[in-house]
Amino acid sequence: xxxxxxxxxxxxxxxxxxxxxxxxxxxxxxxxxxxxxxxxxxxxxxxxxxxxxxxxxxxxxxxxxxxxxxxxxxxxxxxxxxxxxxxxxxxxxxxxxxxxxxxxxxxxxxxxxxxxxxxxxxxxxxxxxxxxxxxxxxxxxxxxxxxxxxxxxxxxxxxxxxxxxxxxxxxxxxxxxxxxxxxxxxxxxxxxxxxxxxxxxxxxxxxxxxxxxxxxxxxxxxxxxxxxxxxxxxxxxxxxxxxxxxxxxxxxxxxxxxxxxxxxxxxxxxxxxxxxxxxxxxxxxxxxxxxxxxxxxxxxxxxxxxxxxxxxxxxxxxxxxxxxxxxxxxxxxxxxxxxxxxxxxxxxxxxxxxxxxxxxxxxxxxxxxxxxxxxxxxxxxxxxxxxxxxxxxxxxxxxxxxxxxxxxxxxxxxxxxxxxxxxxxxxxxxxxxxxxxxxxxxxxxxxxxxxxxxxxxxxxxxxxxxxxxxxxxxxx
Amino acid sequence: xxxxxxxxxxxxxxxxxxxxxxxxxxxxxxxxxxxxxxxxxxxxxxxxxxxxxxxxxxxxxxxxxxxxxxxxxxxxxxxxxxxxxxxxxxxxxxxxxxxxxxxxxxxxxxxxxxxxxxxxxxxxxxxxxxxxxxxxxxxxxxxxxxxxxxxxxxxxxxxxxxxxxxxxxxxxxxxxxxxxxxxxxxxxxxxxxxxxxxxxxxxxxxxxxxxxxxxxxxxxxxxxxxxxxxxxxxxxxxxxxxxxxxxxxxxxxxxxxxxxxxxxxxxxxxxxxxxxxxxxxxxxxxxxxxxxxxxxxxxxxxxxxxxxxxxxxxxxxxxxxxxxxxxxxxxxxxxxxxxxxxxxxxxxxxxxxxxxxxxxxxxxxxxxxx
Numbered sequence: 001x002x003x004x005x006x007x008x009x010x011x012x013x014x015x016x017x018x019x020x021x022x023x024x025x026x027x028x029x030x031x032x033x034x035x036x037x038x039x040x041x042x043x044x045x046x047x048x049x050x051x052x053x054x055x056x057x058x059x060x061x062x063x064x065x066x067x068x069x070x071x072x073x074x075x076x077x078x079x080x081x082x083x084x085x086x087x088x089x090x091x092x093x094x095x096x097x098x099x100x101x102x103x104x105x106x107x108x109x110x111x112x113x114x115x116x117x118x119x120x121x122x123x124x125x126x127x128x129x130x131x132x133x134x135x136x137x138x139x140x141x142x143x144x145x146x147x148x149x150x151x152x153x154x155x156x157x158x159x160x161x162x163x164x165x166x167x168x169x170x171x172x173x174x175x176x177x178x179x180x181x182x183x184x185x186x187x188x189x190x191x192x193x194x195x196x197x198x199x200x201x202x203x204x205x206x207x208x209x210x211x212x213x214x215x216x217x218x219x220x221x222x223x224x225x226x227x228x229x230x231x232x233x234x235x236x237x238x239x240x241x242x243x244x245x246x247x248x249x250x251x252x253x254x255x256x257x258x259x260x261x262x263x264x265x266x267x268x269x270x271x272x273x274x275x276x277x278x279x280x281x282x283x284x285x286x287x288x289x290x291x292x293x294x295x296x297x298x299x300x301x302x303x304x305x306x307x308x309x310x311x312x313x314x315x316x317x318x319x320x321x322x323x324x325x326x327x328x329x330x331x332x333x334x335x336x337x338x339x340x341x342x343x344x345x346x347x348x349x350x351x352x353x354x355x356x357x358x359x360x361x362x363x364x365x366x367x368x369x370x371x372x373x374x375x376x377x378x379x380x381x382x383x384x385x386x387x388x389x390x391x392x393x394x395x396x397x398x399x400x401x402x403x404x405x406x407x408x409x410x411x412x413x414x415x416x417x418x419x420x421x422x423x424x425x426x427x428x429x430x431x432x433x434x435x436x437x438x439x440x441x442x443x444x445x446x447x448x449x450x451x452x453x454x455x456x457x458x459x460x461x462x463x464x465x466x467x468x469x470x471x472x473x474x475x476x
Numbered sequence: 477x478x479x480x481x482x483x484x485x486x487x488x489x490x491x492x493x494x495x496x497x498x499x500x501x502x503x504x505x506x507x508x509x510x511x512x513x514x515x516x517x518x519x520x521x522x523x524x525x526x527x528x529x530x531x532x533x534x535x536x537x538x539x540x541x542x543x544x545x546x547x548x549x550x551x552x553x554x555x556x557x558x559x560x561x562x563x564x565x566x567x568x569x570x571x572x573x574x575x576x577x578x579x580x581x582x583x584x585x586x587x588x589x590x591x592x593x594x595x596x597x598x599x600x601x602x603x604x605x606x607x608x609x610x611x612x613x614x615x616x617x618x619x620x621x622x623x624x625x626x627x628x629x630x631x632x633x634x635x636x637x638x639x640x641x642x643x644x645x646x647x648x649x650x651x652x653x654x655x656x657x658x659x660x661x662x663x664x665x666x667x668x669x670x671x672x673x674x675x676x677x678x679x680x681x682x683x684x685x686x687x688x689x690x691x692x693x694x695x696x697x698x699x700x701x702x703x704x705x706x707x708x709x710x711x712x713x714x715x716x717x718x719x720x721x722x723x724x725x726x727x728x729x730x731x732x733x734x735x736x737x738x739x740x741x742x743x744x745x746x747x748x749x750x751x752x753x754x755x756x757x758x759x760x761x762x763x764x765x766x767x768x769x770x771x772x773x774x775x776x777x778x779x780x781x782x783x784x785x786x787x788x789x790x791x792x793x794x795x796x797x798x799x800x801x802x803x804x805x806x807x808x809x810x811x812x813x814x815x816x817x818x819x820x821x822x823x824x825x826x827x828x829x830x831x832x833x834x835x836x837x838x839x840x841x842x843x844x845x846x
Contacts, residue, residue, distance in 0.1 A: 077705035078669035081524040147760050150733050150743040153713035155669065155705065162712040166739070173740060436759075 035346035036364035043235040049273040056278030064105030068168040068258035069115030074155035125411035135225025146176035186222030196256040202355035221449040224387030229282040233320040233373040239385040245361035248272035284376025287474040299472030310371035326368040331454025340365035381420035388452035391420025396458025519573030523704030527671040532635035537619030541703040544568040550697030551831035561596035561816025589617035591628040593645040598800040606647040607808040654682035660753040670704030676727040714838020722830035725751035776841040795821035
């Protein structure tokens with residue numbers, strides 16, 4: 001079988017060589033088109049398709065945009081009890097009984113599946129309350145998903161359900177080499193997306209069990225999941241401002257694990273503008289603890305003097321500059337932006353260009369990082385694009401940033417003075433931690449991509465100024 | 477998603493493997509066990525929350541859960557060093573939830589019990605096995621809480637004073653009576669739809685009846701218990717399972733999941749229990765399992781892996797497993813291989829040895845050649 005395939009490939013190769021050899025001398029092969037990029041500086045807005053927020057919420061929590069998953073019967077056998085705190089209002093039918101992060105989907109063949117939804121990564125608890133749109137910074141991607149999928153297979157019965165399970169488990173096996181992180185809490189979404197592109201024909205979106213373009217490096221670069229409410233202000237998506245054009249079309253890449261045809265993608269895309277409209281309608285939560293209003297008022301001018309040039313102003317006449325800052329200027333871990341713009345990911349950007357997703361959108365990264373709006377920033381620890389700084393206080397005072405730190409992942413274990421997660425410092429990195437559970441929970445800023453360097457703009461603040469700015473940030 | 481911990485309970489599924497058309501399973505069909513398994517689980521409790529394990533109470537049935545397993549397996553030897561392997565397995569299938577009102581018939585039952593017993597005579601190269609099925613009515617089978625006991629006719633497992641267990645089983649040709657004394661804290665698991673525990677090192681003493689003689693024998697046994705939605709290998713995934721007891725006081729359990737259609741890569745998981753009872757969970761990347769040889773069944777040609785090499789690279793442990801008797805295929809309502817193996821191994825230049833129990837589920841006869 002494999003020999004036959006190899007034969008076919010070499011036949012195709014021979015044909016290509018022959019064609020090139022026969023082409024007239026005047027026709028030189030075209031150099032590959034430059035991959036799209038966004039320039040540093042101001043990001044200008046692109047037109048967005050209109051949508052209805054209410055319809056968007058309904059679609060978000062009730063529609064199955066990911067269409068492969070675990071047969072419901074197998075899920076039901078193994079699922080832990082769902083506490084009321086894990087349910088969401090507005091969910092219909094079976095969805096009402098599922099945890100917020102899972103959605104029911106009945107396949108055309110009549111098999112009911114339980115599939116992940118956007119809220120797996122884009123909803124999280126703060127102080128015990130589930131907040132839709134808050135990035136989930138406690139998710140554990142350190143387990144190999146292929147192993148988990150094979151394990152669930154022991155609970156699957158019947159031909160039709162087995163076929164659905166196999167489809168899902170095969171996808172999990174295909175992506176598994178690229179999505180296992182070494183730290184609990186960080187997200188491998190970028191590498192996941194590249195891995196899925198590598199297995200799909202951009203024109204037809206058909207799945208290929210073998211990669212059709214070179215897959216990404218195996219080790220995912222860690223990212224922190226940003227809150228959705230930033231979409232109100234940001235003109236481009238993602239840390240490097242790579243998400244340009246129509247945002248809704250890019251959002252449905254979240255379905256790429258199982259969207260196997262343009263027709264399926266189009267069906268999801270039809271309601272995606274509603275979901276985008278819902279995201280853009282989200283307001284950040286209100287700081288749930290006491291605020292020293294006088295101190296906060298003193299912090300505002302300090303903030304506006306030192307921070308607003310990049311992060312904007314808040315309150316009446318709020319302004320947000322939509323700036324992407326170059327790596328030299330911001331100084332934060334360069335790995336993510338470098339990977340995106342030094343050429344090593346260009347094949348994935350080209351993939352988008354040639355696909356349904358690229359019709360009205362593009363992935364065009366900038367060689368720097370977007371300075372985000374800071375609405376609700378107190379809720380979004382840990383900080384920086386890689387989640388390397390556990391508190392806002394440390395973000396504003398780089399010498400206090402812990403090199404190795406460990407948190408409880410309890411959403412109530414919040415430090416109201418430093419604005420971020422309480423943490424301990426194990427005093428050494430992952431390599432010298434024997435216990436595998438502990439090792440995964442320690443954030444080690446000495447690892448590639450995990451550095452807590454840069455963004456030293458708060459270092460010049462006096463202690464009093466810093467306290468005032470932190471108090472002010474509680475009001476955003 | 478929680479990591480799956482299937483190590484302990486998986487063996488129950490062996491009972492219901494669907495056979496190919498060439499190998500009918502008359503007794504299985506007669507009892508209708510397969511059909512019972514397909515019934516809805518409505519009305520039964522779900523193992524979806526933590527369980528507070530209590531002993532000996534948890535040795536008895538948990539009838540509000542749908543399926544339940546008891547497995548005792550081990551290796552014994554007599555004073556002359558003659559070696560035997562044994563296994564006794566009870567499976568309870570909840571037919572009707574406990575709350576269901578029963579009709580007036582004395583045969584009416586909430587549960588059906590199925591049991592299998594096998595004794596391997598290593599010196600004789602023989603496997604003696606038997607199988608029974610009974611509904612839990614008229615005292616033919618069942619479980620009770622005081623004294624804690626599970627039985628099917630005269631095969632039984634019951635709690636004795638001091639935490640000991642008493643096992644009795646036999647066939648026309650052989651019999652076994654054992655007292656089992658636990659020597660380590662039980663390994664406890666509540667996850668993935670079932671509650672389970674294992675007593676990984678039971679000291680066994682008792683009597684073997686064989687060839688018309690009674691022989692005093694002793695050795696080690698392993699108890700596996702589970703209740704809830706116990707996985708059954710009737711779907712796309714089957715498994716090989718290794719319960720290994722090393723002479724240095726440690727135990728190793730390894731589960732190898734594989735797809736029946738041969739696609740995908742087998743997946744490994746394991747537990748290593750130290751001499752002092754400390755349990756180390758082993759992930760896929762902590763283990764390797766290599767098949768060193770195969771054994772074709774003389775009954776239907778099924779090609780079972782017969783010798784294995786297991787490795788725990790980070791601990792520098794290598795174990796080679798060789799069946800004490802090649803033919804330990806259970807030729808009952810279901811054919812599968814389950815038997816005792818000899819362990820020879822190394823860790824950091826130190827020799828390791830021991831005995832283990834291995835079950836290989838979901839292997840099917842090779843298709844007939846033209």
